[in-house]
Amino acid sequence: MIRIGVDANGGDFGVEATVPGAMRAISIYDDIEIVLYGDENKIKPLLTNSERITVVHTDKTMNMGEKDPIKAVRGGKDTSLCMAMYAAKNGEVDAVVTSGPTQCVVMAAHLIIRRLKQMERVALCPLIPNLDGNPRLMLDVGANVELKPEHLGQFAIFATVAAKEVFGIKEPKVGLLNIGSEPGKGRPIDKETYYYLEDLEGIKFYGNIEGDDIVNCPTDIILTDGYGGNICMKSLEGTAKGMAKMLKEEIKSSLGGKIGYLFMKKNLKRFAKRMDSSEVGGAMIFGIGKPVVKAHGNSKGYAFSNAIKQVRTMVLSNLIEKVVEALPEQKKDDNNE
Amino acid sequence: MIRIGVDANGGDFGVEATVPGAMRAISIYDDIEIVLYGDENKIKPLLTNSERITVVHTDKTMNMGEKDPIKAVRGGKDTSLCMAMYAAKNGEVDAVVTSGPTQCVVMAAHLIIRRLKQMERVALCPLIPNLDGNPRLMLDVGANVELKPEHLGQFAIFATVAAKEVFGIKEPKVGLLNIGSEPGKGRPIDKETYYYLEDLEGIKFYGNIEGDDIVNCPTDIILTDGYGGNICMKSLEGTAKGMAKMLKEEIKSSLGGKIGYLFMKKNLKRFAKRMDSSEVGGAMIFGIGKPVVKAHGNSKGYAFSNAIKQVRTMVLSNLIEKVVEALPEQKKDDNNE
Numbered sequence: 001m002i003r004i005g006v007d008a009n010g011g012d013f014g015v016e017a018t019v020p021g022a023m024r025a026i027s028i029y030d031d032i033e034i035v036l037y038g039d040e041n042k043i044k045p046l047l048t049n050s051e052r053i054t055v056v057h058t059d060k061t062m063n064m065g066e067k068d069p070i071k072a073v074r075g076g077k078d079t080s081l082c083m084a085m086y087a088a089k090n091g092e093v094d095a096v097v098t099s100g101p102t103q104c105v106v107m108a109a110h111l112i113i114r115r116l117k118q119m120e121r122v123a124l125c126p127l128i129p130n131l132d133g134n135p136r137l138m139l140d141v142g143a144n145v146e147l148k149p150e151h152l153g154q155f156a157i158f159a160t161v162a163a164k165e166v167f168g169i170k171e172p173k174v175g176l177l178n179i180g181s182e183p184g185k186g187r188p189i190d191k192e193t194y195y196y197l198e199d200l201e202g203i204k205f206y207g208n209i210e211g212d213d214i215v216n217c218p219t220d221i222i223l224t225d226g227y228g229g230n231i232c233m234k235s236l237e238g239t240a241k242g243m244a245k246m247l248k249e250e251i252k253s254s255l256g257g258k259i260g261y262l263f264m265k266k267n268l269k270r271f272a273k274r275m276d277s278s279e280v281g282g283a284m285i286f287g288i289g290k291p292v293v294k295a296h297g298n299s300k301g302y303a304f305s306n307a308i309k310q311v312r313t314m315v316l317s318n319l320i321e322k323v324v325e326a327l328p329e330q331k332k333d334d335n336n337e
Numbered sequence: 338m339i340r341i342g343v344d345a346n347g348g349d350f351g352v353e354a355t356v357p358g359a360m361r362a363i364s365i366y367d368d369i370e371i372v373l374y375g376d377e378n379k380i381k382p383l384l385t386n387s388e389r390i391t392v393v394h395t396d397k398t399m400n401m402g403e404k405d406p407i408k409a410v411r412g413g414k415d416t417s418l419c420m421a422m423y424a425a426k427n428g429e430v431d432a433v434v435t436s437g438p439t440q441c442v443v444m445a446a447h448l449i450i451r452r453l454k455q456m457e458r459v460a461l462c463p464l465i466p467n468l469d470g471n472p473r474l475m476l477d478v479g480a481n482v483e484l485k486p487e488h489l490g491q492f493a494i495f496a497t498v499a500a501k502e503v504f505g506i507k508e509p510k511v512g513l514l515n516i517g518s519e520p521g522k523g524r525p526i527d528k529e530t531y532y533y534l535e536d537l538e539g540i541k542f543y544g545n546i547e548g549d550d551i552v553n554c555p556t557d558i559i560l561t562d563g564y565g566g567n568i569c570m571k572s573l574e575g576t577a578k579g580m581a582k583m584l585k586e587e588i589k590s591s592l593g594g595k596i597g598y599l600f601m602k603k604n605l606k607r608f609a610k611r612m613d614s615s616e617v618g619g620a621m622i623f624g625i626g627k628p629v630v631k632a633h634g635n636s637k638g639y640a641f642s643n644a645i646k647q648v649r650t651m652v653l654s655n656l657i658e659k660v661v662e663a664l665p666e667q668k669k670d671d672n673n674e
Contacts, residue, residue, distance in 0.1 A: 067519065131579050131582060131583060145516070145523060145524045146524065146525075177568065179482070179563065179564055179567040179568065182404065186482060186564065187482045187483065187564055188483075210567075210571050210575075211567065211568045211569070211570070211571025211572035211573075211574070211575055212571040212572070212574050212575030212578070213575060214571075214572050214575045214576065214579075215575055215576055215579035215580075216575065216578075216579050216582075226516065227516055227523065227524055227564075227565070228564070228565075228568050230516035230547075230548065231514065231516065231548045231565050231568045231569050231572070232548070232568050232569075232572045233548070233572075234516075234547050234548025234549040234551075235548035235549070235551050235568070235569045235570075235572035235573050235576070236548075236572050236573075236575075236576045237548070237549050238547075238548055238549030238550060238551045238552055238553065238573075239551065239552055239572070239573045239576040239577055239580075240576055240580060241549070241553075242468050242551075242552035242553050243552075243576075243577060243580050245468060245553075246468060246608055246611050247584075247608050250601075250604040250605070250607050250608040250611075251601060251604050253604060253607075254601075254603070254604060256600045256601055256602075256603060256604065257600070257601045257603075257604035259597075259600045259601075260596075260597040260598065260599070260600030260601030260602075260604070261597065261601065262597070263593045263594070263596045263597030263600065264587075264588060264591075264593055264594045264596075264597030264598065264601075265593075265597075266591070266593060266594075267587040267588050267590060267591060267593065267594035267597070268587070270587050270590075271583055271584050271587040274583050274587075
């Protein structure tokens with residue numbers, strides 16, 4: 001039985017999204033048990049069955065607008081987010097799913113579950129929608145703004161194993177996000193990383209990819225640092241939202257548009273679905289000792305259940321053990337900074 | 338009379354786009370004269386009048402796939418691009434418009450026209466479509482991957498004067514592209530630049546903006562280095578193209594979609610127009626002694642005439658003189674590296 005810890009109070013909608021998501025996942029997968037960390041008074045009325053589900057009470061929640069993640073995690077041991085992380089650290093659950101505030105989730109995973117000693121940095125790896133319908137793994141979009149080629153190499157190995165084990169991609173290709181397609185392009189770190197990845201064992205390096213490849217991407221994995229990853233992913237999200245808004249405005253602006261909408265309603269819904277990241281699952285935290293998936297803050301029940309499905313696959317495939325085998329041993333144990 | 342030099346052989350379509358664009362501009366503005374640098378055998382049949390238009394013959398063209406811009410510019414004095422730049426340097430024309438290969442255009446402007454001594458770097462400043470219909474100035478999206486806060490400050494002043502003089506914005510706001518909204522976010526250079534801009538005279542600094550603000554932007558100017566600018570702009574372009582493709586696929590996938598399309602054809606065309614960068618003009622090269630506008634490589638006549646319109650306004654408003662007044666004097670003359 002796979003035991004999944006859920007931060008039930010987290011996210012924009014709290015228990016209103018996480019509990020229906022958990023109930024949905026339980027009904028689909030008979031090999032999972034879920035522990036809901038959250039406000040039992042609010043959770044109980046939402047439970048549709050009591051099988052394979054446990055509630056551990058806390059009415060404390062990590063604030064979605066939290067600006068100081070380290071302080072918030074250190075002072076927030078009794079929040080539903082941190083309680084789920086402690087349970088994973090102590091082996092009470094095998095994995096954690098949360099839609100809490102991103103930087104707090106990364107920090108809590110890092111400070112509570114702890115980094116694998118083979119990984120020198122922790123990465124946030126969301127799934128990026130792609131034209132061909134198969135999402136791409138992009139990392140790091142977290143807070144690592146200064147990475148060395150070795151760190152990016154560790155991320156590449158981690159993501160390669162995850163792409164194989166969790167997403168069933170036979171020979172995942174790794175692309176380096178850069179500002180030109182040829183080797184020798186970009187910042188000094190990009191040039192160094194290019195040559196480092198060319199020689200790195202355990203990955204299939206494709207070469208540089210550019211921002212305009214992002215939703216029509218020739219690689220399965222998009223490797224970048226927290227600066228490039230954040231700018232790229234947010235530009236993608238902002239453009240997609242902006243275009244959807246413009247399209248709605250133009251459709252509503254005339255009678256022809258409104259009539260046309262009635263005919264192509266289904267087509268436009270399918271279009272929206274293809275661009276919707278909640279369809280593909282949540283962002284994975286790579287580099288720590290347990291699988292953790294961070295669902296979108298605005299996830300509703302369906303999206304949250306997809307994140308549970310994803311973390312289930314991460315546990316089932318023994319992802320962490322396989323990554324540890326694939327990663328080269330670090331020279332010194334610097335796990336406890 | 339404003340004399341505009343046009344790289345007639347340049348771009349994906351060469352004279353087929355540049356000559357109709359020039360003819361269109363001539364017919365609208367009676368205060369411009371155009372010198373077409375290009376293949377006169379191909380140009381002559383396309384001229385619809387001979388008033389205020391001169392052809393200077395060259396059948397040499399800068400290759401759109403050129404990988405070594407410095408070598409290409411140094412060895413390409415007789416290309417239409419370089420000939421237009423030399424004419425600007427020698428005062429034969431007041432400004433240059435080209436749809437040639439971006440890095441070669443930046444390099445030719447830099448090496449031939451030369452940098453202003455008040456500017457330590459040359460920036461490429463495209464216009465980014467925005468939800469409110471008013472484009473935003475983004476710089477630098479060129480090759481400057483390592484900038485100091487002072488360089489970004491000079492770009493901010495240049496763009497502020499351009500936003501006022503060329504686009505009629507009374508008090509342009511400058512935003513710093515970053516990976517968080519609060520001060521203290523980002524790479525060391527982003528943090529330093531934030532505090533530098535706060536104290537910089539001659540600009541109105543708004544603070545950090547993020548990638549998801551990009552098409553719904555609270556500032557008139559988006560300041561970044563060549564790495565962030567390239568990633569952001571290409572992600573925007575790639576997402577916009579990808580979404581347009583998905584939308585077309587979904588519409589074509591059913592009869593309802595096709596019928597709906599007939600009703601909302603005009604609406605969808607207006608939508609496409611709002612996202613089309615050729616509507617707003619070309620990218621400006623900032624930091625050199627003459628106005629230069631780089632139109633999209635795939636510009637057709639209409640887009641190219643918009644780029645001519647834009648460079649005309651740059652000359653008419655005495656942009657370069659006003660920028661020189663606004664910029665602090667540099668300590669040493671390092672114009673001739």
